[in-house]
Amino acid sequence: MSNETHASGGLLESGLEGLQHNFLTGSLEYLVKWARRHSVMPATFGLACCAIEMMAAGGPHYDLARYGMEVFRASPRQADLMIVAGRVSQKMAPVLRQIYDQMMEPKWVISMGVCASSGGMFNNYAIVQGVDQIVPVDVYAPGCPPSPETLMHAILTLHHKIEHGELMRRPGQGAGIVIEQLGIDGPVPVSLGRS
Amino acid sequence: MTVTHDPAAARTSEGAQELTSRDIVSAIERLHELGAVLRLSEAGALEAERDRTPDDETMIINMGPQHPSTHGVLRLMLELQGETVLRCKPVIGYLHTGMEKTGEQLSYLQGPTNVTRMDYASPLFTELAFSMTVEQLLGIEVPERAVWIRMLMTEMNRISSHLLFMATNGMDLGAVSMMLYGWREREETLRFLQEVTGLRMNHNYIRPGGVAADLPDGWRDGVLRLLDMLPGRLAEYDTLLNGQPIWRERLQGVGVITTEECLALGITGPILRSTGYSWDLRRDMPYLAYDEVEFDVVVGSYGDAFDRYAIRLAEIHESMRIVRQCLERMPAGDYRIQDKKVTPPPRARIDESMEALIHHFKIFTEGFKVPEGEAYVAIESPRGELGCYIVSDGSANPYRMHVRAPSFINLQSLPHLMHGGLVADAVAIISSVDPILGEVDR
Amino acid sequence: MSEETAVDGADAPAEEAVVVTETMFGVPVLHSGGQVVLHPTREGYPGLLRDLHEDGFHSAVDLCGVDFLTHPGRDLPAGVTAERFEVVVNLINHRNRSRVRVRLQVPEGDPVVPSATSLYPGLDAPERETFDMFGIAFDGHPDLTRILMPEDWIGHPLRKDYDIGRIPVQFKEAPAVRR
Numbered sequence: 001m002s003n004e005t006h007a008s009g010g011l012l013e014s015g016l017e018g019l020q021h022n023f024l025t026g027s028l029e030y031l032v033k034w035a036r037r038h039s040v041m042p043a044t045f046g047l048a049c050c051a052i053e054m055m056a057a058g059g060p061h062y063d064l065a066r067y068g069m070e071v072f073r074a075s076p077r078q079a080d081l082m083i084v085a086g087r088v089s090q091k092m093a094p095v096l097r098q099i100y101d102q103m104m105e106p107k108w109v110i111s112m113g114v115c116a117s118s119g120g121m122f123n124n125y126a127i128v129q130g131v132d133q134i135v136p137v138d139v140y141a142p143g144c145p146p147s148p149e150t151l152m153h154a155i156l157t158l159h160h161k162i163e164h165g166e167l168m169r170r171p172g173q174g175a176g177i178v179i180e181q182l183g184i185d186g187p188v189p190v191s192l193g194r195s
Numbered sequence: 196m197t198v199t200h201d202p203a204a205a206r207t208s209e210g211a212q213e214l215t216s217r218d219i220v221s222a223i224e225r226l227h228e229l230g231a232v233l234r235l236s237e238a239g240a241l242e243a244e245r246d247r248t249p250d251d252e253t254m255i256i257n258m259g260p261q262h263p264s265t266h267g268v269l270r271l272m273l274e275l276q277g278e279t280v281l282r283c284k285p286v287i288g289y290l291h292t293g294m295e296k297t298g299e300q301l302s303y304l305q306g307p308t309n310v311t312r313m314d315y316a317s318p319l320f321t322e323l324a325f326s327m328t329v330e331q332l333l334g335i336e337v338p339e340r341a342v343w344i345r346m347l348m349t350e351m352n353r354i355s356s357h358l359l360f361m362a363t364n365g366m367d368l369g370a371v372s373m374m375l376y377g378w379r380e381r382e383e384t385l386r387f388l389q390e391v392t393g394l395r396m397n398h399n400y401i402r403p404g405g406v407a408a409d410l411p412d413g414w415r416d417g418v419l420r421l422l423d424m425l426p427g428r429l430a431e432y433d434t435l436l437n438g439q440p441i442w443r444e445r446l447q448g449v450g451v452i453t454t455e456e457c458l459a460l461g462i463t464g465p466i467l468r469s470t471g472y473s474w475d476l477r478r479d480m481p482y483l484a485y486d487e488v489e490f491d492v493v494v495g496s497y498g499d500a501f502d503r504y505a506i507r508l509a510e511i512h513e514s515m516r517i518v519r520q521c522l523e524r525m526p527a528g529d530y531r532i533q534d535k536k537v538t539p540p541p542r543a544r545i546d547e548s549m550e551a552l553i554h555h556f557k558i559f560t561e562g563f564k565v566p567e568g569e570a571y572v573a574i575e576s577p578r579g580e581l582g583c584y585i586v587s588d589g590s591a592n593p594y595r596m597h598v599r600a601p602s603f604i605n606l607q608s609l610p611h612l613m614h615g616g617l618v619a620d621a622v623a624i625i626s627s628v629d630p631i632l633g634e635v636d637r
Numbered sequence: 638m639s640e641e642t643a644v645d646g647a648d649a650p651a652e653e654a655v656v657v658t659e660t661m662f663g664v665p666v667l668h669s670g671g672q673v674v675l676h677p678t679r680e681g682y683p684g685l686l687r688d689l690h691e692d693g694f695h696s697a698v699d700l701c702g703v704d705f706l707t708h709p710g711r712d713l714p715a716g717v718t719a720e721r722f723e724v725v726v727n728l729i730n731h732r733n734r735s736r737v738r739v740r741l742q743v744p745e746g747d748p749v750v751p752s753a754t755s756l757y758p759g760l761d762a763p764e765r766e767t768f769d770m771f772g773i774a775f776d777g778h779p780d781l782t783r784i785l786m787p788e789d790w791i792g793h794p795l796r797k798d799y800d801i802g803r804i805p806v807q808f809k810e811a812p813a814v815r816r
Contacts (some may be wrong), residue, residue: 047290048632049315052315052316052396059379059382061379086290089289089290089291091288092289099261121297123313123803124293125794125799125800125802126802147549156564288787296795459699567711571736582699582727584699588707594703595703597699597701604759606762615755
């Protein structure tokens with residue numbers, strides 16, 4: 001494992017070009033992010049149809065075990081990823097928040113399926129129109145239900161986000177993305193965030 | 196005269212011969228006085244716990260709604276004395292989606308997309324119940340090929356639903372490898388369903404008037420591939436589970452219910468059949484073409500969780516028999532009724548005929564109007580009697596759409612199954628009832 | 638088409654009435670799609686259920702409610718006044734393999750119906766659901782509380798004057814309520 005070279009972006013490239021770092025002297029931040037990305041433990045939060053596809057993703061055909069994620073931790077204290085799979089009803093919303101609060105930092109949320117992402121086809125009194133009204137979401141996986149491949153793409157996106165995102169990011173500070181919208185008088189910067 | 200518990204008689208083609216009101220009445224009395232159902236609201240339970248003195252021997256604990264052993268978001272309030280469950284109250288509503296209200300806003304053609312998400316383990320059945328109710332209101336009859344396609348697809352769905360039961364039942368009892376085997380087989384079945392309907396789940400394939408599309412070329416190979424593969428795998432489950440002492444001890448004698456209690460509670464499906472009572476809507480009140488195919492109705496004898504598991508395993512075999520007969524006898528013809536007012540015209544005709552274009556437009560935007568009336572049609576889903584009650588006011592949307600979900604009624608048996616058992620058996624019992632919370636809460 | 642079991646009430650005498658109402662068990666009958674639909678009064682409802690139970694309808698299939706606020710004119714036999722709510726009970730007879738439906742009219746001002754749980758314990762949960770969704774109370778039910786909505790929810794969602802609760806979505810051209 002020594003003498004492993006990695007072209008990690010940002011920190012190293014700007015200052016010390018061409019320096020080959022080996023594993024022992026790699027930056028701590030990189031190590032921590034690498035470890036977190038490879039040991040994500042999902043918590044069971046299967047609610048409806050998407051739960052069946054989530055279980056199928058853990059099954060032998062689509063095999064989440066290749067990421068070490070096939071064991072869904074029952075206790076939220078032991079998990080760091082909550083995959084909200086299914087529609088969240090009014091009665092379930094406080095429970096969702098309670099389970100999310102019980103998880104330890106760092107924690108991530110994948111909103112699986114359109115019902116969790118936006119209320120889906122149920123735009124009515126009974127369903128919360130998007131779990132991002134209750135918990136901050138990192139990755140949205142669309143589909144009704146998303147096939148296990150879509151879920152795995154979402155998980156890989158999350159892995160990428162963990163490995164290349166900011167270490168000390170706390171949910172609630174916003175994604176920090178600024179885009180430009182063409183207004184009447186010229187471009188207007190619009191900052192997207194998460195509350 | 197008593198309800199026959201004679202296993203031999205129960206397995207005859209005539210089914211249970213005699214029925215008496217006397218035993219039913221005593222069962223009703225027994226259900227009421229047994230007091231297995233905990234009649235406390237959530238606030239009341241909190242109060243009871245707060246006021247509990249240390250001398251009290253019973254305590255009320257809460258299991259769920261987020262728990263790895265429940266089949267979805269089911270919450271159980273259990274009154275325990277030590278490890279023994281005295282009374283229990285299932286609290287549901289955590290997945291209430293307002294589907295019946297949503298159904299009133301959608302047209303009849305969009306109805307199957309809504310109801311298919313109720314029982315998400317066997318979605319084609321709810322679509323079938325809805326479509327058959329609408330067809331009864333319309334007074335139309337679907338062509339023969341459509342009937343046989345529906346039968347083929349629903350029996351395939353029954354196989355995949357029972358495989359899901361095998362997998363989750365195994366996992367709930369700790370046999371995690373059963374989970375992997377069940378999903379392995381289920382994926383093959385879903386592959387066939389995807390070939391035909393385009394989706395792995397929530398297919399929206401069975402619509403009023405027939406089915407959405409014809410079977411693709413080469414569907415026979417898909418079916419044969421499954422029929423060749425499954426028996427060997429099911430024999431593996433048999434070897435793995437049926438003879439295993441741990442499996443037997445965990446399931447035999449656990450969660451026993453009697454026939455009279457089932458009938459009084461309105462419970463249908465494998466739970467009713469496990470008590471020795473032979474009632475299956477496919478044979479006793481046939482719909483589609485079930486009176487033309489040969490299959491057996493599997494009946495248990497002891498009414499316990501092992502019987503329910505064994506019944507579902509055997510029902511997979513019976514479904515394979517029906518699928519084989521559908522394969523051999525699939526008639527040629529239309530896959531949906533050619534009534535312009537109900538089903539859209541074939542896509543190719545839209546380019547040729549203005550009338551076809553207008554009909555297609557009107558059916559998909561406005562929807563077709565259904566004459567005034569009300570109808571209730573029930574079918575046999577993997578969980579029991581699944582019925583759909585629609586009241587129509589003559590417009591293009593159902594005025595009232597209600598689905599009689601088998602799991603909703605079957606959940607009422609939980610207190611009676613758990614009474615006097617251990618907490619550890621609670622998981623096995625819930626798993627053997629096989630509820631799908633999507634249709635419980637709708 | 639109709640499976641007539643022991644008929645307690647005779648057909649209305651032809652000399653008197655202009656309209657002959659078919660009755661069974663003493664209550665007016667309609668036929669809908671091959672099934673018998675009975676229309677008792679609220680007072681006659683428990684007695685009718687007992688008669689049906691005696692006759693072999695040992696299993697209750699389902700109980701649901703319907704709100705006819707926006708569709709008052711519907712098909713009912715003569716002598717049955719239409720009210721705002723209806724409670725619909727489906728029963729099944731395994732011996733005859735027949736079904737029967739009971740439609741009970743429930744007025745808006747007094748939405749109370751005798752509970753059937755003493756005779757059919759399986760209607761416990763459906764009656765709670767009907768109470769939750771429509772506000773129809775069942776007299777004699779052991780535990781009449783909300784079952785699907787949270788216990789402190791206000792309003793009865795399946796009533797026609799309860800809004801569906803849509804939030805506005807991006808494509809405003811699509812109307813919220815299809816008509």
